Amino acid sequence: MHSLRARLTLVNVALLALGIVAAAAVSLMGMRHYVLANVDTQLATSRESLERMGFTMKQIEYLSELGVALDKLSPGSGDTKGLPSADSVFVAVGPAGKPLAIGTLEPTARQRALADAVDDPAALAASGDPHDVTLGGTPYRAVGARLKDGTTVLLATSTESLHSGIKKALKLDAAFGVVLLGLLAVLTMLAAHHRLRPLEDMVETASAIAEGDLTRRVPSRPDAVTETEQLRVALNSMLHQVESAFETRERSEDRLRRFVADASHELRTPLSAIRGYLQLYDKGMLADPEERTRAWGRVNAETDRMSRLVDELLTLARLDQRPELRLRDVDLSRLVREAADDLRAQDPLRPLTVHADGPLLVRADESGLRKVLGNLITNVRVHTPPSTPVTLEAERTAGSVRLRVTDEGPGLTPEDATRIFDRFFRTGGGAGSGLGLAIVRAVVTAHGGEVAVRTAPGAGLAVVVTLPVGGEGIGGPPAPGPL
Known part of the structure; x- marks a missing residue:
């Protein structure tokens, strides 16, 4: 997880996952909005028709009897928890919000459930906007309408098909997204391995140089990207400079060793001569004045020679410092x-x-x-x-x-x-x-x-x-x- 390939893969997969989630959310919201708009349009058309055509109570009773009869023909009509899967429900309610019995026909369980689901039918009829309600666990869109004689009726259409379609689309998007994410992860790993191969070459080259092979260089690749190629050229240039500096340092150290050895050798000769004459003088072996004069002359000559040598060495040392x-x-x-x-x-x-x-x-x-x-x-x-x-x-x-x-x-x-x-x-x-x-x-x-x-x-x-x-x-x- 700490490798660059793994992190690139995680980033790509995360970005694609966000894109899939965003695209699925937008598409599902669009689908829901489109289907709900169609349902709301149908409900609004039915509401306007009821209010515009001015149905009488007899017509409403006829419609109610017909609706109850159709509702009772459906299986499970007496179970409010397992209501029949009818697409539309129509019920007339009284001032207290209770469903009205029309003639000899009592309201069905679904009609009672619709009346119970709407807290204020009069307000719903006055607003004219559809509302979401749930009848026996099934989602509906409901509107209210006020008839010419003041009776309030409720109209509801099932939206179960919409929610079922959304669930199926969500599962399909999830399955397709998982496949895409897996494919992207594999392709990203392969591409990252191929594109990051020059970096692995650089690691191998650096390791070889650390082990002592200063002539090692990063090999070029024909398909390298511009940034990687620039890094390779810069690294090879740096390695060339390092190798040159190392060779220069070795040559300088070798010259310094020879210089110190030669200087020691050159200084040893006058020092040995001076020491020899001083030992002769100290032991009293220079009794003859001529011998002492000659010895002191040699000592002075070697001293001058050593002084000139030291001066020249100091001059070279200063010149080496530019x-x-x-x-x-x-x-x-x-x-x-x-x-x-x-x-x-x-x-x-x-x-x-x-x-x-x-x-x-x-x-x-x-x-x-x-x-x-x-x-x-x-x-x-x-x-x-x-x-x-x-x-x-x-x-x-x-x-x-x-x-x-x-x-x-x-x-x-x-x-x-x-x-x-x-x-x-x-x-x-x-x-x-x-x-x-x-x-x-x-x-x-x-x-x-x-x-x-x-x-x-x-x-x-x-x-x-x-x-x-x-x-x-x-x-x-x-x-x-x-x-």
């Missing part, structure tokens, strides 16, 4: 020329070519762009020989600006090129923390831009950064502190 950038108009050409000056100061023997003439404004976070340029140049210095030529370029394209840092170094294999922006990735286990290019990509992504590489073994490496001029696509919840 920080609110401090945007303003920045001259990218000026930043490129300043980065070139820094490279000349740090590596004066390296051939350097700069193509960044004239102002090239872009709406961006200046500190972030400086970090991008600094990391790209540091990547060139660390991973290429000092004599390797480097080219820095900045140019405007349709709706964006492009920054390109190109070296003519050894280049990368296709496998390494696909992982160059991964965190803690270092080609051949080389120097550096492996976070520089990861920070570059994070900063560029935060600006709504793109970064790509073009490289091949022996063909050098070109890193291309594309940024929107107006900062389109930049947004996200604010994070504390600058990049």
Whole structure:
């Protein structure tokens, strides 16, 4: 009874039952009204004839004698509880409402019953409206008429056939209604089972997904109604989003585990070196001043390395939170020329070519762009020989600006090129923390831009950064502190 099919069936059956009851009531009331109208018309015609034709008492006596004689010829005329089934009754009554004996003929039981059934014959005659009376358990319609000499007569016609017909019609309607209700219940159950099959498919799909099958989808049906098909499409779209979100979460968790493992590994090396030198110093094994100086130098170097690694990790963590950038108009050409000056100061023997003439404004976070340029140049210095030529370029394209840092170094294999922006990735286990290019990509992504590489073994490496001029696509919840 709690299923949707059962409730739909109950609702349909209840509505049909109400309709059948209403239709039967209207039809029976109409039939009763029509038959009673015919009976009342006949009684009214007889009443008007009696009053209009002005019958004399002799005529009334003759009619009464004839009526009594006919009444007595019927079986059971002396039993008021089992009166004969005559259709019409005629009786004359006195002022007290008692039936009058006409001549030698006494009123019959039916005539007495009619006189007793009418409380005020004079009032009935004066009103002229038919009234319902019961004679020996049989329903009648009665009217009164006043003759020319003041005598009151009562006329009654049986309506038993009407009530019998109504009972038969009611039984027929009830039987037919029961058959219709049963047929409707069966058809509704079958139709509901067929129409609700897509919902059962959805339940099966949801159960399968709850058991771990995230690839399960609700199958389509050719005869599905519009609302069910819309629900199926929406549910499949939601399941696709859930599956994508679950896969993204798994990838994020996997990246986080690798990130934590790599960070732990990178921090373990300087910490181990610092701990080793401190133990040597604590045990007095660094008695020679030169050895102490060299040890303290190594401790400071490892401390600086660990400090840079922590700073880079904090920078990546902030970028992962999509920080609110401090945007303003920045001259990218000026930043490129300043980065070139820094490279000349740090590596004066390296051939350097700069193509960044004239102002090239872009709406961006200046500190972030400086970090991008600094990391790209540091990547060139660390991973290429000092004599390797480097080219820095900045140019405007349709709706964006492009920054390109190109070296003519050894280049990368296709496998390494696909992982160059991964965190803690270092080609051949080389120097550096492996976070520089990861920070570059994070900063560029935060600006709504793109970064790509073009490289091949022996063909050098070109890193291309594309940024929107107006900062389109930049947004996200604010994070504390600058990049």
